[in-house]
Amino acid sequence: MKKTIVAVDPCDYEIRGLYRFASLKPTCTLPEEVAGVWPENPRLLMIAADPDDDTFIENLGMDFCSALTKADxxxxxxxxxxxxxxxxxxxxVEGADVIVLADGNDTKRQAFFEAIDLPALLQNAKEDAVLxxxxxxxxATAGC
Structure with a gap:
């Protein structure tokens, strides 16, 4: 991996009617931390903490990408x-330029990461990938 970053609870949400809009919190240092290492138009892979909750992880992935895009x-x-x-x-994992490990259920996440052998998969990630x-x-669960 080129860079590993911990970004705890990075998004703010604004609700307008039936729609929810995500942006990075003003206190989020992610833009500064990825400066100089962020790939051009990367393929971002969001890895679920609860692999059976499709709606949550898909929404989290889209919200996170939207917040990143708003932050240029x-x-x-x-x-x-x-x-x-x-x-x-x-x-x-091998095709991802940016890999994001979701927050959430520690027990389900550990079982899922073990089932897919995530630590071994991450060893084969792109050398310049951002985690x-x-x-x-x-x-810790991913073995990093």
Missing amino acids: IPVGELRILQRETENVAKPL IALDEQAL
Whole structure:
């Protein structure tokens, strides 16, 4: 990995009617931390903490990408690693330019990371990939 970053609870949300809009919190240092290492239009892979909660992880991925884009940190493509995509975990991790470890259920996350052998997968990630954990426990569970 080129850089590993912990960005705990990085997003603020604004609710307007039925819509929710995400942006990075003013206190979030992610823009400064990725300066100089962020790939051009990266393929971002969001890895679920609860692999069976499709709605949560897909919304989290889209919200995070939207917040990054608003902060002038471009995202070219979003992919999600969850239960229904675990059979292609290896190519998803190997093809990602940015890997984001979701926050959430520690017990389910540990079981999922073990089931896909995430520590081994991360060893085969791109050398210049950026790893972002949305909580400290995600890094520990991923073996980082």
